[in-house]
Structure formats: structure tokens, C-alpha cells
Amino acid sequence: xxxxxxxxxxxxxxxxxxxxxxxxxxxxxxxxxxxxxxxxxxxxxxxxxxxxxxxxxxxxxxxxxxxxxxxxxxxxxxxxxxxxxxxxxxxxxxxxxxxxxxxxxxxxxxxxxxxxxxxxxxxxxxxxxxxxxxxxxxxxxxxxxxxxxxxxxxxxxxxxxxxxxxxxxxxxxxxxxxxxxxxxxxxxxxxxxxxxxxxxxxxxxxxxxxxxxxxxxxxxxxxxxxxxxxxxxxxxxxxxxxxxxxxxxxxxxxxxxxxxxxxxxxxxxxxxxxxxxxxxxxxxxxxxxxxxxxxxxxxxxxxxxxxxxxxxxxxxxxxxxxxxxxxxxxxxxxxxxxxxxxxxxxxxxxxxxxxxxxxxxxxxxxxxxxxxxxxxxxxxxxxxxxxxxxxxxxxxxxxxxxxxxxxxxxxxxxxxxxxxxxxxxxxxxxxxxxxxxxxxxxxxxxxxxxx
Numbered sequence: 001x002x003x004x005x006x007x008x009x010x011x012x013x014x015x016x017x018x019x020x021x022x023x024x025x026x027x028x029x030x031x032x033x034x035x036x037x038x039x040x041x042x043x044x045x046x047x048x049x050x051x052x053x054x055x056x057x058x059x060x061x062x063x064x065x066x067x068x069x070x071x072x073x074x075x076x077x078x079x080x081x082x083x084x085x086x087x088x089x090x091x092x093x094x095x096x097x098x099x100x101x102x103x104x105x106x107x108x109x110x111x112x113x114x115x116x117x118x119x120x121x122x123x124x125x126x127x128x129x130x131x132x133x134x135x136x137x138x139x140x141x142x143x144x145x146x147x148x149x150x151x152x153x154x155x156x157x158x159x160x161x162x163x164x165x166x167x168x169x170x171x172x173x174x175x176x177x178x179x180x181x182x183x184x185x186x187x188x189x190x191x192x193x194x195x196x197x198x199x200x201x202x203x204x205x206x207x208x209x210x211x212x213x214x215x216x217x218x219x220x221x222x223x224x225x226x227x228x229x230x231x232x233x234x235x236x237x238x239x240x241x242x243x244x245x246x247x248x249x250x251x252x253x254x255x256x257x258x259x260x261x262x263x264x265x266x267x268x269x270x271x272x273x274x275x276x277x278x279x280x281x282x283x284x285x286x287x288x289x290x291x292x293x294x295x296x297x298x299x300x301x302x303x304x305x306x307x308x309x310x311x312x313x314x315x316x317x318x319x320x321x322x323x324x325x326x327x328x329x330x331x332x333x334x335x336x337x338x339x340x341x342x343x344x345x346x347x348x349x350x351x352x353x354x355x356x357x358x359x360x361x362x363x364x365x366x367x368x369x370x371x372x373x374x375x376x377x378x379x380x381x382x383x384x385x386x387x388x389x390x391x392x393x394x395x396x397x398x399x400x401x402x403x404x405x406x407x408x409x410x411x412x413x414x415x416x417x418x419x420x421x422x423x424x425x426x427x428x429x430x431x432x433x434x435x436x437x438x439x440x441x442x443x444x445x446x447x448x449x450x451x
Contacts, residue, residue: 075100099135143320143322150314151276151303153271154270166185176217177307203269206260221306242440245443249419261282302388312394367383371387418443
């Protein structure tokens with residue numbers, strides 16, 4: 001009997017050991033939805049593969065990409081899952097989202113608060129405003145992993161021709177006052193190139209985000225853009241309006257839809273303020289309407305500021321949210337995210353996607369070295385502008401309230417419409433300075449009353 005018990009114990013021990021080994025072979029698998037690239041061609045997918053083969057393999061974690069899409073689609077699917085809609089997908093462990101998505105969820109408390117997972121020392125390594133942007137109701141639910149901002153893009157080749165004829169300087173574009181004066185002068189100059197055709201001047205400048213110009217501009221001048229979750233339309237707002245409206249009514253600002261990359265690609269405009277991430281869509285070649293083309297030099301600078309304002313710029317870019325599940329899966333998700341935001345890895349990731357890293361150390365120690373290895377001139381320009389922006393500007397975090405997105409959308413559409421119509425009315429008249437001032441005031445009142 002003793003021999004039988006010993007044999008049985010040995011067999012159990014063997015099977016138990018095999019079970020342990022089998023368990024060790026099964027990593028904790030977590031899923032992720034993100035927006036960085038395509039399903040088959042994504043810098044983040046490549047890094048996830050690297051994580052799985054190194055740190056993940058060592059710690060028994062495997063990250064699986066189950067969706068690569070855009071923010072709009074992820075927002076829709078997350079809300080469908082949150083509301084238990086028929087046919088809705090299951091939540092992934094990690095997904096990319098803006099705080100607005102979190103605020104629209106049926107229960108935002110299903111998300112991990114990263115302050116419970118990161119030490120204060122770890123949190124302090126991030127750019128403070130990036131952390132602030134990811135907070136909802138005092139909880140850090142959108143972890144910054146890659147950020148963008150707004151930058152100034154200039155077709156220097158075309159601007160140099162304008163400069164040689166008029167004496168305009170690139171430096172004139174570095175303040176809003178100078179940029180708008182230059183835009184009006186450019187519209188007049190290009191109109192004079194074809195004296196046989198009246199009012200065919202070109203726009204110098206395209207702004208992708210008129211709403212951000214007003215919001216950040218008002219705040220940079222010490223005003224409050226919002227009051228009780230509505231646009232204040234105070235004296236500071238009006239000061240931001242005047243140079244902008246003057247340039248718009250004079251024909252120097254692009255007021256059509258679409259993104260800035262398109263009019264710059266066709267030569268309809270030569271200067272823009274756009275998301276830094278849009279560098280992926282800018283080209284070093286202009287194809288004109290007559291099908292001729294020209295290679296150009298594109299330079300990138302920090303966003304313009306008001307002469308009497310602070311250096312303030314909008315921050316852009318979503319964060320990564322982790323869904324509460326089991327302690328093992330939550331820990332695995334946080335382990336991966338900590339790896340992704342470590343300075344060396346985060347710099348590699350962001351440089352490969354045209355974004356900014358998210359920690360002070362990555363900016364100061366790793367990004368300058370990464371720039372040395374860049375071969376495309378536009379990307380060198382981009383990252384130099386990023387570094388200057390991080391050193392000299394404060395990043396603005398937009399307020400978080402339910403009506404924000406609706407206000408932004410209405411503002412963007414209507415301000416272009418009002419000033420486009422105002423422009424058409426103005427050019428049909430005598431175009432005197434007095435009539436221009438009247439048009440600036442009249443359109444301000446019309447737009448204010450509408451909003």
C-alpha cells in the first residue's frame with residue numbers, strides 16, 4: 001500500500017508539474033483597438049510585435065491588435081458596446097479615444113484610473129498638460145501615448161517669389177497680426193498679376209481649425225473663450241476677430257471646406273496652420289490647375305502668436321483607455337502601456353508616426369538624437385518645430401463638457417459661411433478702407449447673433 005501511495009503521489013506530482021508548465025506557456029492575452037496606421041502597415045503593430053517577443057514573452061503577456069481604424073469608428077463602436085446595442089462588439093482591453101468618448105459612455109467607471117496603476121513619480125515624468133487633457137471628472141482615464149499640436153507650414157519656394165516682389169518676410173508670419181496683414185497683401189499682389197481679370201487674387205493662408213484659433217487666441221490674450229459653457233463673445237474675442245476678419249474679407253484666407261493640405265498641394269494657398277500629424281499628407285511637390293508641377297521647399301514653424309499674448313497652442317491627440325476586467329488582464333495592459341511610454345520606445349513610436357513623445361525625458365534626451373537619423377527634410381523641420389514648441393509654448397487643454405463638440409462643429413461651418421458671403425458682398429462694392437471696417441463689424445454682429 002505504501003508503495004502504491006508513493007507511485008500515485010509521484011504520478012500526481014508529474015502531472016501537476018506538467019500542468020504548471022502548460023499554464024506558464026499560456027500568456028495573458030489582451031486586445032487593443034488603435035488608430036496608428038493600417039492593419040497591415042502600422043508602426044504601432046510593429047512595436048507590439050517587438051513587445052510580444054521581448055518583455056511580453058518574459059512576463060507572460062501577449063497583446064493582440066483586433067482593430068486598426070479611425071477615432072470616429074472607434075468612438076461609435078465603444079459607445080455601442082457601452083450601451084449594449086444589438087450586434088455591438090465586445091470591449092477590447094485597451095482602446096484609443098478622446099475624453100469626449102469617455103464622457104459619452106453609459107458608465108465611464110468601467111475604465112481604469114491610471115493613477116491607481118502609475119506611481120506619482122511615474123505620472124510626474126509626463127508633460128503635465130498632456131496628463132490634464134486625459135482626465136475626466138478627476139480620473140486619469142486617457143493615458144497620453146502620442147500627442148500632436150498645431151504648426152505653421154509654409155511653401156517657402158512660392159513665398160520667396162512673393163517676398164522678392166513685395167519685401168514680405170517669413171518672420172512676418174510668426175505673429176497673427178503679421179500673418180493676416182501679409183495674407184491681405186498677398187491677395188492684392190496676386191490679383192494684380194492678372195490685370196485683365198478682376199478679383200482673382202489668391203489666398204495666402206489656410207487654417208484647418210478656425211475654432212481653435214479663436215479659442216486659444218482669446219485665452220492667450222487673457223480672456224475667457226467660454227462662459228457658462230457658451231462662447232463669451234467679449235472684448236478679447238472681438239480683438240481676435242478683427243485682424244482675422246479683415247484678411248478673410250480681403251481675400252487672403254481660405255474659407256472653403258476640406259483640409260489645408262489640398263490648397264497647398266495645388267498652389268491655391270501657400271501657408272497653413274494645421275495639425276502637426278497632417279505632415280503625412282503634405283507634399284514637396286505642387287501640381288497647379290494647368291497640370292504643371294513644381295518641386296518646393298516646405299518649412300515648418302511653431303504656430304503664430306499674438307504680439308501681446310502668451311505663447312499658447314492647442315494640444316491634440318487621443319489617449320489610451322483600459323477597460324476594467326480581471327486583475328491579470330488589467331496588470332498586463334498597464335505593463336504594456338508603461339513599456340510604450342518609456343522614453344526610448346515612445347520616441348521611436350512617435351517619430352515613426354509624426355507625433356510628439358509624451359514625457360519630458362523623451363523630449364530632452366531622446367528626440368534630438370532621433371532627429372539626427374531622419375532623412376526627409378520635412379520631418380526634420382517638423383521635429384525641430386516640435387522641440388521649439390515644447391520649450392517655448394504652453395499646451396492648451398480644451399474644456400470638457402457635453403456641448404463642446406456641437407459648438408465646435410457649428411462654429412467651424414458657420415464662420416466660414418458668414419465670412420465667405422461677406423467677402424463676396426465686399427468685393428462687389430468699392431472696396432474702400434471705410435467699407436472694409438464696416439464689413440468687419442457687421443459680420444461680427446451677424447455671426448455673434450447666430451451663435
